[in-house]
Amino acid sequence: MGEFLLRCSECRLEYAEDPALLVCPECSGEQETGGSTRGVLEVELARLPDRWPGHDPSDPRFLAEFLPVSGPASFPAFPAGDTPLLPAPRLAARHGLDGLWIKDDTRNPSGSTKDRASLLVAAKAGEYGLDTVAAASTGNAGTALAAAGAAAGLEAVVIVPAAAPEAKLVQMLSYGARVVRVDGTYDDAFELCLAACREFGWYNRNTALNPFTIEGKKTAALEIARSLGSQSPDVVLVPVGDGVILSGVAKGFADLKTAGLIDRVPRFIAVQPKGSAAIARAWAAGADDAEPVPGAHSVADSLTVEAPRNARLCLRNIRESGGAAVAVSDREILAAIPALASRAGVFAEPAAAAALAGLEAALRDGLVGRTESVVLLVTGSGLKDVPAAARAVQRPDPVEPNLKAIARRLGL
Numbered sequence: 001m002g003e004f005l006l007r008c009s010e011c012r013l014e015y016a017e018d019p020a021l022l023v024c025p026e027c028s029g030e031q032e033t034g035g036s037t038r039g040v041l042e043v044e045l046a047r048l049p050d051r052w053p054g055h056d057p058s059d060p061r062f063l064a065e066f067l068p069v070s071g072p073a074s075f076p077a078f079p080a081g082d083t084p085l086l087p088a089p090r091l092a093a094r095h096g097l098d099g100l101w102i103k104d105d106t107r108n109p110s111g112s113t114k115d116r117a118s119l120l121v122a123a124k125a126g127e128y129g130l131d132t133v134a135a136a137s138t139g140n141a142g143t144a145l146a147a148a149g150a151a152a153g154l155e156a157v158v159i160v161p162a163a164a165p166e167a168k169l170v171q172m173l174s175y176g177a178r179v180v181r182v183d184g185t186y187d188d189a190f191e192l193c194l195a196a197c198r199e200f201g202w203y204n205r206n207t208a209l210n211p212f213t214i215e216g217k218k219t220a221a222l223e224i225a226r227s228l229g230s231q232s233p234d235v236v237l238v239p240v241g242d243g244v245i246l247s248g249v250a251k252g253f254a255d256l257k258t259a260g261l262i263d264r265v266p267r268f269i270a271v272q273p274k275g276s277a278a279i280a281r282a283w284a285a286g287a288d289d290a291e292p293v294p295g296a297h298s299v300a301d302s303l304t305v306e307a308p309r310n311a312r313l314c315l316r317n318i319r320e321s322g323g324a325a326v327a328v329s330d331r332e333i334l335a336a337i338p339a340l341a342s343r344a345g346v347f348a349e350p351a352a353a354a355a356l357a358g359l360e361a362a363l364r365d366g367l368v369g370r371t372e373s374v375v376l377l378v379t380g381s382g383l384k385d386v387p388a389a390a391r392a393v394q395r396p397d398p399v400e401p402n403l404k405a406i407a408r409r410l411g412l
């Protein structure tokens, strides 16, 4: 159990695990700061299970079969993953689709998909005997690290842009993280975290640098295929900022195919906001790397990234799957919040609701067929950004406390 190596996603060189090794030294050697990461490392397990483990996907015994740890005891008591794959017949009917499911990752312990990666990073920090883990974050990755760190007894240092939503900030502080708010962008926070980890000797959980951030998120794919009876859906739509969640999901399906547990992988459709669409633009241009978008902005704070760190691998995963990337407006993202909540019972933050807005765009563009099976990965809870959701609904004025007033208000 647990034997693995790290393989460069670009030059294919292999490395033994080492907490100080984040990216391939051969490929990243000349890299200036900023821009997409070169030489992202992927985990390659020596052995993958050839049948589904008999345990639930949140059980450390299940996780240890698929993830690069020395055994189940490496995992802290932090039940990330094992979220439901909800059939969404009302939403499907609305869009004329035969089969639509929502992977409801709002139900992770701290409310986002990022918990999956932080669970694995916390496990690895424990194995390495490290006591402080740091991350730059738009909000959710830092919250997830703080939460997993609290469960594991690790110090979490989180560097966020000062504009991070209040709920995410309060959440990470409550979990006990040491939080640094920088007057700058997420991209600034990323570089600062890198320098701080070097200077202070902290373990770096920055997404698309720490190889376990991709690997940890692959459990979403394992659960989707398992829920569908060892099948892949035709299409998975994934909201994309840095592009690590998409690569994690792609890695999960790739591992299952290698293990012989599924026969084919789905197409991946990346969804980005129009104001922060470096990867979608690169896709449209047929490029294999993204040009940074200075001044990137969106109501979907979690997707607001000037230079997506994992652009190169993400674009390759999309291409190899036969997928696509779409860009949606902030108006479409906001409208998707009540659409998803009222038709499927899932309250999502803007970044996560973008998956539904992306489905609408993909259907318009003919990228998804009506008879195909489709999964939306809904990556974060609406409770993390209530002010954004409030922009998409009408708050009723108070009425007098009597039945007549209720009848008048509700038009009865």
Ligand SMILES: Cc1ncc(COP(=O)(O)O)c(C=O)c1O
Pocket: 112, 113, 114, 138, 139, 140, 141, 207, 239, 240, 241, 242, 243, 244, 245, 246, 302, 303, 349, 351, 352, 379, 380, 381
């Ligand atoms: C809720 C949510 N959805 C999607 C994303 C995008 O993930 P990635 O940056 O790996 O593309 C994030 C990242 O912060 C997120 O928090």
Ligand SMILES: [Zn+2]
Pocket: 008, 009, 010, 011, 012, 013, 024, 025, 026, 027, 028, 039
């Ligand atoms: Zn390399």
